[in-house]
Amino acid sequence: MQVDTVKISKFLSYILRHKPESIALKLNQDGWVEIETLLAQANQHGKKLTRAVLEHIVATNDKKRFTISRDGTMIRAAQGHSSQQVNLDYSQQVPPEFLYHGTATRFLDSINQQGLIPGTRHHVHLSDDQKTAAKVGARHGKPVVLIIEAQKMAELGYHFYLSDNQVWLTKDVPIEFIKQ
Known part of the structure; x- marks a missing residue:
């Protein structure tokens, strides 16, 4: 099965930057969400997404739009948020x-x-x-x-x-x- 990484990257941008509620996702105020929760909600809403595909997209995205936490359990969009769930506290x-x-x-x-x-x-x-x-x-x-x-x-x-x-x-x- 071939995976359309561009389509999935756009989906992730939409979810993590703008409309997490569209798949019943709750981001914390810093924009982070548990990767396992994201995968479960994406799959429940018809987006076939695995951890391997997610990690590939994060690693190869030319704009580095996504960040995985140091412990590897959470993900967020690096910037570009419009969601009111997020209030990033940049220094x-x-x-x-x-x-x-x-x-x-x-x-x-x-x-x-x-x-x-x-x-x-x-x-x-x-x-x-x-x-x-x-x-x-x-x-x-x-x-x-x-x-x-x-x-x-x-x-x-x-x-x-x-x-x-x-x-x-x-x-x-x-x-x-x-x-x-």
């Missing part, structure tokens, strides 16, 4: 001088009016390199990379966090700190 980090945000040109009017806002997610996602930001932007249309004056923001009291998979997070980015 504040000092960002580099510049961070980057990839988006599509069709969103520029809105960004130029209100800055970067998290929308349904808990944070705005930023990367420390332009290549990654360009890939993110390309997923949404014609890409554009915005330069964020992160160090200036931090000096003025804005908080930055670094997720398990090295994505920079902040609550919002006002337009005065965005350069094109």
Whole structure:
């Protein structure tokens, strides 16, 4: 039997980031859930998922979207949550001088009016390199990379966090700190 790892990865992102309740799953406030519980609930809701497949997806996901606990019993999404079950307590980090945000040109009017806002997610996602930001932007249309004056923001009291998979997070980015 061939396993569609892309489809399962998307399912895991949906469950662990956005709608755990869709398979009657309860995440703790840090986004963790017992792997055995996740497997049981996924299978009960028609998603054939084994521990081996799960571990393969975690190990090979190019974006490192998932984290397995050190003791190997729990899993969570590294970042990107919109679920109200999750309230990750990241420790504040000092960002580099510049961070980057990839988006599509069709969103520029809105960004130029209100800055970067998290929308349904808990944070705005930023990367420390332009290549990654360009890939993110390309997923949404014609890409554009915005330069964020992160160090200036931090000096003025804005908080930055670094997720398990090295994505920079902040609550919002006002337009005065965005350069094109």
